[in-house]
Amino acid sequence: MNLLIALLSEGANLLWFMIVLPAVVGILVWIFREYHLPRLLLVVSSAMINLVCALSLDQAEGFARSFSFGPCGLELAFRIYEFSALFLTLTAAAFLLVSLYSVVFLQDQKSAGLFMFYMFISLAMINGALLSDNLGVMLFFWEGILCTLFGMLLINNLHQPKTAVRALVLSGTADLLLMLGIIITVVQAGTPKFSEIQRLPITGVSAVGFLCMLLGAVGKAGGMPFHSWIPSAAEDAPTPFMVAFPGALEKLLGIYLSVRIVTDLYDLQPGSGMSTAVMLLGTLTIIGGVAMALIQKDMKRLLSYHAISQVGYMVLGIGTALPVGILGGLFHMLNNAIYKSCLYMTAGSIEKQTGTTDLREFGGLAKRMPLTTACFTLCALAIAGVPPFNGFFSKELVFDAALESNTLFYLGALLGAFMTAVSFLKMGRVAFAGELKLPMGKKTIRETSFGLLLPMGVLAILCLVLGVVNTWPLDQLFGSALGITEVYSGWPHSTMLVVVSLAVLALALVDHIYGCKKTGSALQAADHIYYAAGLKRIYQAAEQGWFDPYRWLVSLAGVFSDFCVLIERQVSWFYDTAAVKVLLGTGDRLQQANDGSLSRYLGAALLGAAGVAVIFIVML
């Protein structure tokens, strides 16, 4: 123990420890997969140790350290500095709550040990990716997360791994783009080290590198166009997976890299074409995600589309390349991690009690599950952007930046905010308000267990706290980590923005009431949007998968494989038929010509001599 403390007091060893600890704990958890209590203790205590380590690194002065290994000059280059230490701490904090929730949620299930194993390995990979100072090393850890993701999605679906394959294809494509982007970046910069790359100008080849890297990073966060596995994961992955990955950890990692790309690796100028392109991607993600969320009738699926849509705000904010936008994007990332994982947790606890998350089958849970209802309400208010919750403040910052860059994107983001509010009004009213309605076969339900309520409560209260006291996250955490000196904390600077936002919220309320009146039920409150002129076509196309990049990829793969089959046939025809025929045929011809007559032999020899003479004549 003393040895361990002595080892850890050296900061550099702490870097190792942050990667080795989760990996070892993961294996231990898997070994003790049969026993709930040791697993719970192990998970919570190690998540806490991880948090403590992260905090102590956050307190320390930034430093870099390389560990060389192997004969070929390979080295693991790590670097800790304010920004990465901040993300390390946020990840550790999120992981503590998420792992507590997961281990309690899965306590009766056989797959719990395996799931927690993957969770901890993922933590090791995320820590590694956050600590890496070398783009290649980071890519290694980054790809590791793809593996654990695949494993987790396989857990309950070994025989029908459709979602897992979908996630692997989409995330894998995003990672390939990232790899390509990293290669271009390294070639352009001449060094693979984060700390040595001076912000490259975005021109020519570098623009391709920038776009590839950013798409890869945003893809990890769940943004378009690599999003469509998340809703299908909502259907067949364990709920803790949704809480942990699309909810919190992947967002943290993806946005971390996006911000680093924009602020460290490349010189994204506000108002440049590339900035506009990124903002367009963000706005499309906002609108596309939330528009699909609007018509969902299942809590987890609905939340999944919001998980996509919320990334849009972050990308929009970061894409402006303005300090206020990047700050807003980062703050929104933190807020989203808090309320989105909490919302998934409430969906999980409802699932635990009612056995379903389909909004058509249950309703009016407020009286029976008051604490869950309270958590949901707080988070829903936050995600809808109602003051003074945290979501309001981060959205205002993003709006501010968007308005400064281009009014069109601001309007798009407002549209997204409107639909977000509408869909949460619908979901909240159906699930919690009104008369109690239970799925078939369920007589009675009660509030969910303490182990699940604890992380939910902490997160829900954080939504309010971070909103009211937004000085701390904005100035102390992100502002100082990014080196932004202007103060954006406190009440939004522009009154006009606040008024417009509140008007949008009021409009959403009006729309909801109108929808309820028109259809007579809260569940169908948003259906008039679905049936609105012109939108129905688009929605139907979306439901048939026309906008699903996975479908594009699969059909592209089909075309490609047809093409390959064609080529392969030609190649094997060449080898198996044509080449053999030509060679054997030539052999036969030669054999026929060589009939054993001496005159032919002599003729051939004389011809040969003449040939040699020709060579001499040609050469001289």
Add this chain to the structure above:
Amino acid sequence: MPILDYITVSFLVIPLIILVLNNLFSKQFVERINFKLVGVVAILQMALAVAGFSLLSAAHWEDYRFSLLWDWTMEEAGYFAVNSLSLVFLFCIGFVLLVAVLVAKATVEQRKTAFVNLVLTLLLGMNGMVMVRDLFSLYVFLEIVGISSFVLVALFQLETGLEGAFKYLVMSSLATVFILTGLAFVFMQTGSLQYAQAWADWLSVQGTAQLYTYLAFILLISGFALKTGVVPFHSWLPDAHQSANTAVSILLSGIVIKVAGIYGFIVLTKLFPGFPPVALALRILGLLSIVVGALFALRQTHFKRLVAYSSVSQMGYILLGLSSGTTLGFLGAMVHIFNHATFKSTLFTNAAALSAQAGTLELGELGGLEKKMPVTGFSSITAFLSTAGIPPLAGFWSKLLIIMALWKSEAEGFAAVALLASILTAAYFLRLQKKVFFGQLPEKFGAVTEIGGSVKFAELMLSAVNIAVGVGFPLILLFFEGRGLL
């Protein structure tokens, strides 16, 4: 150094003495011991070559000159000489002769005295060829080699043997005409046929009447190409090698075509280096041989004929190595000469074993003999893999050196085709292996057993050499490097 005198002289004297002894005593007595005597001569030749090589390199001498009965230091006197190149050839000659005698013990039943006489004459001719130092003496020994070879092919009075020998004779006469005319042109130009002077003289007259020089080159290249059996001068070779007694085939394919043909090319390229048309002609002839020989081999139905065409193809690689004009290519060619001697002897030894045990060499009739003749099958497979250039067997290294040399001398296209042609080599030998050793065993071969005695010993020895040279090749490379050749 007098001991070197004895060594060098014995390369010529020993065959002569044994030749006399072979005819001095009664036939009954001689035929009991003469094969053994030739075997001893072969081993002695290998030992002497090794001894001479070490003495020569210990003394750092390029050349060691000697004569038989006359004083070579006199002005205008001819002389013999050995250098490391000729000692390597002498070693190879001894090696192949040993294998041939081991096989002959099983295959030659009649006319043993005549066979031994001819083999010894052949040996004398080949030894002389690599030790003479003027072009005319080279021609004289070449004729000795040629005539002993025709008679060896015809010796056993088989009808096909006579036909093969006749074709060989006719084609060789053409070669003689070419070479002799070529030499005449050289002599017209330079006034000397001594190796040492020909080059200097040729340089001095270069630029005047070049026509005769080029004619000389064309004729000499065609002549030696006929002797080597390079495409399109190859047509006699499969006939002669197929129809001869297998022991004779080993001698012809294993060493005679190299001494009579390739060595001529070596002399030519050494005497007149850096002459682009010569290099190009060798390159084109080499490539043509490789590809056309392999295509011919693909369609053969007779074991020995297939292996003979394989020799045509392999000679192409040696020519390519020589054509590069670099030390690397030359070394590759030399190593390939030795390796080819090894694996071609192996395959002909296999032919002897098969024809003795199974009674036929027609590929269509053979099959499934792998279990019945494991040693023959194994040695055949090592030989074929080595020919196809599969690492770590010997053939891989020599082909590698040749192709590297070609690549470096900016003949990338030739190198690529030579490399691709290895696939053809593998193809025709795989076909051979499949037809002979794999597949269904025909009923009539139910009682076939493995061959024993000297042939089995030869098979094992050759496989061992093949594998050992392959595995130990890094040591050989180190030796080359130590001598500053690489």
